[in-house]
Amino acid sequence: MQVVVLASGSKGNAVMVEMDEVKILIDAGISATRIRKGLASFGIEPEELSGILITHEHRDHIAGLTTLSKWYHLPIFARRGTLAALSCAVTVPRELLHPVAGDFVLEGLKVESFATSHDAAESVGWRIGGSEQFVLATDLGFVTSNVQQALEGADILVLEANYDPDMLQDGSYPWPLKRRIMSNRGHLANADAAWALARLKDRPGQVVLAHLSEENNRPEMVEETVRKILHRQGIDLPLSVARQTEPLVLSTENVMYQCS
Template identity: 65%
Template structure:
């Protein structure tokens, strides 16, 4: 299994997952050219992707989708309401659209979408299960019981640690935006990510802290906050902080 976060943050998101020979892209929120180059740096031809999984319709998750689909005609999987609310919906090849509701299999890998609490039409995270398991949960205001269950047992977890509430409250964002981020349909705070990890019954081998705010967080602050809470619970995890500009990867045999 390989998990590579190609980009993560408010300017664009894309995660590459390879498991048991199945190659997936979760979100395409950066340019198709950048996705192609980032995959090439991993010795992966973008044309060999088996599918693109979209979490929700916000631009930082679909910005490169139109060009990517025109270049490679890849199957695109997401909820019907997400397709309906995409700004680029009319530009996507009809034959590429694969609406999903429940779990499905793709080249021997089980893919389970799970609902998240975010201000989008029908946002989801994904659990990808084969010989190993990875889960991705970003863009969520809080961790519901169903999200907690969906991320439990993952060998690799990509989890949002978007902001520090005090940094956000004292920052320059207008109050309506602050209120949106802090709401149950906004983004996950560092401490909330930590407590979600603390509640896991099975500890993952690797955790990527993802979707960090450039203004309301810092990589060292996110990691220190999460590790501090976990250490007080007697939990030690292997962390990496995802980047907006650089690929961060892990490979497990």
């Protein structure tokens, strides 16, 4: 499996997952041009994508969707509530929109959406399963038992670690926005991400801490906070931190053997 986090953070999100020779994009929250160029730098053409999975309708997850759809006509998969909310925000041909409820199969990969607690119509995280397991969970007010369960057993896990509570409290955001971020339908604090990792029974192979706030977090800080909490629990996990502007690439060693 190869994962390219093209961008992650409050200003735009897009992640490409390649598993068993199938390529899927999750969210299109940066411009279509950035997505095209970002993929091209890894030798990938957008036409190779089998589809786009959308977590929810907030702008930082869909900003490039209209243009991307116009250029490449890729099928878009999301919950019904998300598609309804999307239809107010983007102009996408109806035939590209595919509502999902339970699991579905995309080019041989099992794709599952799981509900997240966030202030959007019907936000979800995604699990993609084939010869390996990939899980993405961002934009979480808190880790519900349903989400905690969905995080189990990933080879690569992308998990939100949005803010440091002290930076948020002391920062310049107006109080209603601070309250929204900290609420059960807002975003996940660094320590809460760490505790969700610590609680896992079937630990992930690699963890990407993602969707960092530009105002209320620092990459070094999130890594230190999460490492410290895990260390105190006697847990050591390979961690990396996704950035807003530079892509992050991860791959697993799993070799595919094909009968020739």
